[in-house]
Amino acid sequence: MRELILGGARSGKSRLAEQRASDCEQRGMQVIYIATAEALDGEMAERLMHHRANRPAHWLTVEEPVHLAQALKTYAAANRCLLVDCLTLWLSAVLFQGEGGAQLEAGLPLTCPKFWQERQALLDVLPQLPGDIIIVSNEIGSGVVPENRLARRFADEQGRLNQDVAALCERVTLSIAGLPLALRG
Amino acid sequence: MRELILGGARSGKSRLAEQRASDCEQRGMQVIYIATAEALDGEMAERLMHHRANRPAHWLTVEEPVHLAQALKTYAAANRCLLVDCLTLWLSAVLFQGEGGAQLEAGLPLTCPKFWQERQALLDVLPQLPGDIIIVSNEIGSGVVPENRLARRFADEQGRLNQDVAALCERVTLSIAGLPLALRG
Amino acid sequence: MRELILGGARSGKSRLAEQRASDCEQRGMQVIYIATAEALDGEMAERLMHHRANRPAHWLTVEEPVHLAQALKTYAAANRCLLVDCLTLWLSAVLFQGEGGAQLEAGLPLTCPKFWQERQALLDVLPQLPGDIIIVSNEIGSGVVPENRLARRFADEQGRLNQDVAALCERVTLSIAGLPLALRG
Numbered sequence: 100m101r102e103l104i105l106g107g108a109r110s111g112k113s114r115l116a117e118q119r120a121s122d123c124e125q126r127g128m129q130v131i132y133i134a135t136a137e138a139l140d141g142e143m144a145e146r147l148m149h150h151r152a153n154r155p156a157h158w159l160t161v162e163e164p165v166h167l168a169q170a171l172k173t174y175a176a177a178n179r180c181l182l183v184d185c186l187t188l189w190l191s192a193v194l195f196q197g198e199g200g201a202q203l204e205a206g207l208p209l210t211c212p213k214f215w216q217e218r219q220a221l222l223d224v225l226p227q228l229p230g231d232i233i234i235v236s237n238e239i240g241s242g243v244v245p246e247n248r249l250a251r252r253f254a255d256e257q258g259r260l261n262q263d264v265a266a267l268c269e270r271v272t273l274s275i276a277g278l279p280l281a282l283r284g
Numbered sequence: 285m286r287e288l289i290l291g292g293a294r295s296g297k298s299r300l301a302e303q304r305a306s307d308c309e310q311r312g313m314q315v316i317y318i319a320t321a322e323a324l325d326g327e328m329a330e331r332l333m334h335h336r337a338n339r340p341a342h343w344l345t346v347e348e349p350v351h352l353a354q355a356l357k358t359y360a361a362a363n364r365c366l367l368v369d370c371l372t373l374w375l376s377a378v379l380f381q382g383e384g385g386a387q388l389e390a391g392l393p394l395t396c397p398k399f400w401q402e403r404q405a406l407l408d409v410l411p412q413l414p415g416d417i418i419i420v421s422n423e424i425g426s427g428v429v430p431e432n433r434l435a436r437r438f439a440d441e442q443g444r445l446n447q448d449v450a451a452l453c454e455r456v457t458l459s460i461a462g463l464p465l466a467l468r469g
Numbered sequence: 470m471r472e473l474i475l476g477g478a479r480s481g482k483s484r485l486a487e488q489r490a491s492d493c494e495q496r497g498m499q500v501i502y503i504a505t506a507e508a509l510d511g512e513m514a515e516r517l518m519h520h521r522a523n524r525p526a527h528w529l530t531v532e533e534p535v536h537l538a539q540a541l542k543t544y545a546a547a548n549r550c551l552l553v554d555c556l557t558l559w560l561s562a563v564l565f566q567g568e569g570g571a572q573l574e575a576g577l578p579l580t581c582p583k584f585w586q587e588r589q590a591l592l593d594v595l596p597q598l599p600g601d602i603i604i605v606s607n608e609i610g611s612g613v614v615p616e617n618r619l620a621r622r623f624a625d626e627q628g629r630l631n632q633d634v635a636a637l638c639e640r641v642t643l644s645i646a647g648l649p650l651a652l653r654g
Contacts, residue, residue, distance in 0.1 A: 105461060107426070107610030108621075109628020142576055142618075206327055238460070240292030241477070242427015242612015243435045248327075250613045251293075258294020262462035271463055275608070276475055277632035278641055278652040282463040290646060292611070391512055423645070425477030427612015428620045433512075436478075443479020447647035456648055467648040 101225060101232045102270040102284070105261060108237070111277030113150055113184055116235045121155070123180035123231050130180050132160045133170055135189040150184070158182075164192040168220035175228040186236035190260055193217045194253070203252040218260070225267045236261055238273070286410060286417045287455040287469070290446060293422070296462030298335055298369055301420045306340070308365035308416050315365045317345045318355055320374040335369070343367075349377040353405035360413040371421035375445055378402045379438070388437040403445070410452045421446055423458070471595060471602045472640040472654070475631060478607070481647030483520055483554055486605045491525070493550035493601050500550045502530045503540055505559040520554070528552075534562040538590035545598040556606035560630055563587045564623070573622040588630070595637045606631055608643070 102119065106112030120130045132154060138144040151160075163170040167189050174181055183189075194200065199211040209215070225232070240258045245251050265271045270284030287304065291297030305315045317339060323329040336345075348355040352374050359366055368374075379385065384396040394400075410417070425443045430436050450456045455469030472489065476482030490500045502524065508514035533540040537559050544551055553559075564570065569581040579585075595602070610628045615621050635641045640654030 103461070107608070107612075107628070108614060109610055109625050109632070111628075111632050237614075238292070238611045239427075239613045240294055240611075241423045241425075242292075242609075243424045243430045243439050244293060244422075245613045246432065246435070247616065250616075254613050255294050258292070258296075258461075262294070262296050265461035265463060271461060273460055275643055275652055276473070276628075276635035276641060278635060280465075280650075280652060282460055282465060288646070423477070424612075425479055426608045426610075427477075428609045428615045428624050429478060429607075431617065431620070440479050443477070443481075443646075447479070447481050450646035450648060456646060458645060465650075467645055467650060 100270065101228070101268040102234070102272060103261070103265050103268040104233065104235050104272050104274060105238045105282075106235075106274035107239070107241070110238075110274045112235050112237075112274040114153065114277065115272070115274045115279055116182055116184060116233050117154055119233050120158075120180050120182045124155075128178050128180045128231065130155075130158045130182060131174050132158045133167070133174070133181055133183045134160055134162045135164050135167065135183065135185060135192065137162075137164050137188075137192065164189065165196065165217065168217065168224045171221075171228055171232065172224050175230050175232065177229045180231040180233065181228075182233045182235075184235040186234055186260060186264065187239070187257060190257055191253070194256060200249070204249045206248060206252075209256075222263055222267065225264065234264060234268070236264065285455065286413070286453040287419070287457065288446070288450050288453040289418065289420050289457050289459060290423045290467075291420075291459035292424070292426070295423075295459045297420050297422075297459040299338065299462065300457070300459045300464055301367055301369060301418050302339055304418050305343075305365050305367045313363050313365045313416060315340075315343045315367060316359050317343045318352070318359070318366055318368045319345055319347045320349050320352065320368065320370060320377065322347075322349050322373075322377065349374065350381065350402065353402065353409045356406075356413055356417065357409050360415050360417065362414045365416040365418065366413075367418045367420075369420040371419055371445060371449065372424070372442060375442055376438070379441060385434070389434045391433060391437075394441075407448055407452065410449070419449060419453070421449065470640065471598070471638040472604070472642065473631070473635050473638040474603065474605050474642050474644060475608045475652075476605075476644035477609070477611070480608075480644045482605050482607075482644040484523065484647065485642070485644045485649055486552055486554060486603050487524055489603050490528075490550050490552045498548050498550045498601065500525075500528045500552060501544050502528045503537070503544070503551055503553045504530055504532045505534050505537065505553065505555060505562065507532075507534050507558075507562065534559065535566065535587065538587065538594045541591075541598055541602065542594050545600050545602065547599045550601040550603065551598075552603045552605075554605040556604055556630060556634065557609070557627060560627055561623070564626060570619070574619045576618060576622075579626075592633055592637065595634065604634060604638070606634065
């Protein structure tokens, strides 16, 4: 079973995903937490600590900011629940690696092959994985269109990715103020 | 039947609207696509091409950035489905014509008569149209309130317009990650 | 009965809250409107006038930008409906009083005791109040993450507050284009 959990900033999406994973654990599955975040600055480090403090300490954590498809393939198993938190940080890392960021900022087409390879690998592997997969992603397209071109194009890529991943998930849930709203399943 | 399809950037709202129009076509209706967009720059031209490539080539396209009420009145018919994509670009065009943009930016009341005439004409004509009308509009009010006064006031006008149009539609749908969420109907 | 009404800018959330309060009035309750807004500038004054013009003139209005828990305790009664509009302006006032704003802007932990006291007092008093309580708050976390650090951290605090208040309300409703979407109850 694949579930995409969407939500805005501080919408409770990570907590909701952790509850789902706890439910899996109570049904006898092993939870593996796949963290895509990197503590690049103090604010980010604080957010990571805040999230980590809310997770059961015995969950195995795998840090993988870029090669997400490979990590999913490696760890997925029939008796496991993989919790990926979150697609937005992964997208940011994989997009801004190499030429992506400069191309987005300059308004050029995204020709960076590493981004497209990683993105396609994720969409290819997702339907084939055994066990349960819970993926957290940000809803960032419902505000005023940003003046900043980079932000605008990042929002486009995030929106497209959310659509493509949602199309592959049996369950899609929007978290609002900590409450789940079923979009599918 | 009138339907308003709301959604953020890259939420799949245009694709959802096109699916609805295809459903109308399969019931024997003729689809007319009313494009409010103008390719004012390269980024916009690219977005337009991206959208056009996803539409059936045999749909008649009418380009009308400003006089939307008149276009609806002209083309609506019992056996037709008009697809308007999108209200946000129309609002932008009609609002920033003449004095509107300068008044918004200066924080002045909106006294520009052309904007109010076009807006009212749209709300007047909408309930009277025969056939099916599908209208796409952006949800832009759910982010942090913009520092830019113009953006803030545009978001206000977009929100008011969405409310007023929604009140006249039998069906209102929010698109999130390509999935429809029924708000009415 | 406690209800939290969430929504973006110009989503119709205040009007929805006023409809709920009118329903209470028709069941024989007295409506007291608790306004957290302060008319600090012309734009704000205009928004306040716009809201006030839509409310029944006989509703008692209490202005309380900061000491919200105390106001709720003072006015709540079995035969009363208190309408609080809105949590976002209250949060802004209570957060930026004293040291809060400077700490947020500097990226420091929020140590300002007045903010935490007022926030905790609100969460403590809310479950104990008699009568009906309707609380309006903004959804501001679904756009692109702001570049401005202060805006980013304000959005975090707003999101956390919405989650904590939602957890104490029997009913939580999202307003979109003037249409209510039940998240709970």
